Amino acid sequence: MKKTLITAGLLAGLMPFAGSATANSGIGHVQKGIASFYHDSLHGRKTASGQVYNKHRLSAAHKTLPLGTKIQVTDAKTGRSIVVRVNDRGPFVKGRIVDLSKEAARELGIVDRGVARVNLKVLSTPQQGG
Numbered sequence: 001m002k003k004t005l006i007t008a009g010l011l012a013g014l015m016p017f018a019g020s021a022t023a024n025s026g027i028g029h030v031q032k033g034i035a036s037f038y039h040d041s042l043h044g045r046k047t048a049s050g051q052v053y054n055k056h057r058l059s060a061a062h063k064t065l066p067l068g069t070k071i072q073v074t075d076a077k078t079g080r081s082i083v084v085r086v087n088d089r090g091p092f093v094k095g096r097i098v099d100l101s102k103e104a105a106r107e108l109g110i111v112d113r114g115v116a117r118v119n120l121k122v123l124s125t126p127q128q129g130g
Contacts, residue, residue: 033097
């Protein structure tokens with residue numbers, strides 16, 4: 001009984017945050033921050049979506065956007081942009097908002113820098129016909 005009450009209390013305490021993962025994630029939503037990219041050692045591993053990470057394909061990880069969301073990532077320094085689909089969770093490094101596949105980072109031109117200040121724009125989500 002005590003365990004059930006504790007569990008119920010914890011769940012009730014989390015309820016205010018239940019919608020926060022997708023709040024502010026509609027089409028046109030913009031986020032600014034730092035982008036990084038996956039290490040080569042992660043090639044071939046399963047992502048949060050169940051897909052296998054392929055460093056030669058365009059994909060991204062984001063902490064809260066719904067899996068399947070299509071985003072435009074623009075390098076704030078160069079203005080160069082790419083479009084990728086979110087298929088994983090992360091990055092889990094403070095200050096970073098998106099982790100790109102190696103190919104996405106290459107196309108964006110950030111491989112040599114390692115990280116870049118970017119603007120991220122939601123183009124579509126699975127619920128919105130993405």
